[in-house]
Amino acid sequence: MKKSLFEIAENTPLTPTVYRMRLAGDTSHITAPGQFVNVALPGHYLRRPISVCDAEPGMLTLIYKVVGHGTEAMASMGLAAELELLTGLGNGFDTALAGESPLLLGGGIGCAPLYLLAKRLRAEEKCVRVALGFNSAAEVFYAGEFAALGCDVTVATADGSAGVHGFVTDALPERYSFHYACGPEPMLRAVYDKAAGDGQLSFEARMGCGFGACMGCTRMTVNGPRRVCKDGPVFRKGEILWEG
Amino acid sequence: MGRLSVTLCGVELSNPVIPASGTFGYGYEFADYYDIDCLGTLSFKGTTSQPRFGNPQIRIAETHAGMLNAVGLQNPGVDAVISQELPRLAKVFHKPVMANVSGFSLEEYVCTCQKLDAQPQVGWLEVNISCPNVHGGGMSFGTDPAAAASVVRAVKAVTKKPVIMKLTPNVTDIVSVARACEDAGADGLSLINTVQAMRIDLYTRRPLLANGTGGLSGPAIFPLAVRMVYQVYEAVSIPIVGLGGVSSAEDVIEMMLAGATAVEVGAANLVDPYACREIIAALPAVMDKYGIKELRDMIGGAHG
Structure with missing residues (x-):
């Protein structure tokens, strides 16, 4: 995990509710596909966890859906604005x-x-x-x-x-x-x-921290309680239990 | 003693900053992010006699200047904490740790406290009689002075380490609970736990959290916590650990002026995993700005 500033290089709608945001910054802590970043938004207390769509050296691509106040604010952000991200969160696909x-x-x-x-x-x-x-x-x-x-x-x-x-x-x-x-x-x-x-x-999952501290996103698995943010978000089929 | 150091129930802390229980796990995972020996100590995840899964999803909601949680004391149980979590912590944290204990009966508090008291790593027991997110225990002990006193007496009878009682703000008169704990033999108090609160989802028209209510934390509750620490300081002579929405070095000093000997940082750790390290690093310059030589001189400084 790394906390660092990124600069918005693109923020364009792909559909009426889905946006692509390209962010210039240090992507070196993103080690696997399927990981996510946690985005700090001015005026919102908790960060927004967003999956990594693409990561190249120096450039991160996120695709996000506008579902609430936080993602509405993201959609209205202009080029060159800076966002503070925690990167390299979650286990990712193998x-x-x-x-x-x-x-x-x-x-x-x-x-x-x-x-x-x-x-x-x-x-x-x-x-x-x-x-x-x-x-x-x-x-x-x-x-x-x-x-x-x-x-x-x-x-x-x-x-x-x-x-x-x-x-x-x-x-x-x-x-x-x-x-x-x-x-x-x-x-x-x-x-x-x-x-x-x-x-x-x-x-x-709805997350508090996104890095394993708060136990807000726990789900039960075959191997016991697991945090979606830290032990997941990717789980092997054989680990998964369903509620109800 | 350095200019940041304080003494809490006879144990010296290099600085008064303590990650609050439930926001820092059992500590060792934060060692991947920074050297956690910079902390005064840490209060680990609320531990019960048996393993607990906690509440169903959804457990977390956001609000202006804060968040609600209804995690419900998820923890692996005291035996696994002692056999697995504490050894992991010992590799990366070389100071006495604050053991946070919850329970649903006097017997359970006694059993868990006794086991943790025997651990050399443990410097203090922080006994949570204030969890708002579980039923049939937790907060029900903290809302009645006589019940709170009964927990203190039972725990003190079987332990040697300082016992700090963690109080709930969800009462009409926190001072009476604080006095009852002091009279029963508590070595210290920590306050406040989260404030019972609710959010409702406009789409489903139902409470957003599966538990219905949750505990409000974050900057939204900081002035409430300062007020309660101030009032309790006037009424008791045992040390107070102040917490509730502390997010900056300035907040630490304000909480100490209200009467806190040490200060816990909770929700801020969830927004920024480096929060405690940054608050500690900022303290000397903020002290200089306000003409403070020794931080411990600020304890209770707001009282006439």
């Missing part, structure tokens, strides 16, 4: 588990962290298939960017206005070596139930 033909499943804003994962897997010359799920065609983002990495991309929409009519779990290919998923909990549960074989699932 690319060593991928096998030759991994499947990446994203739901809504959960598609964002799969981008750096896909990039790393393509750099290892894996045959990467990506299924991106959204509510409707208007909410689709980054399908082209994943395709540009050389991934085989399928889009699913709940209302059928783009791609496959249904959920990502309605677009599962027949064979894949391992699966990685990120999205809202109902989607993760469907992936857990329907996707064959082993996988890693990345969870969202």
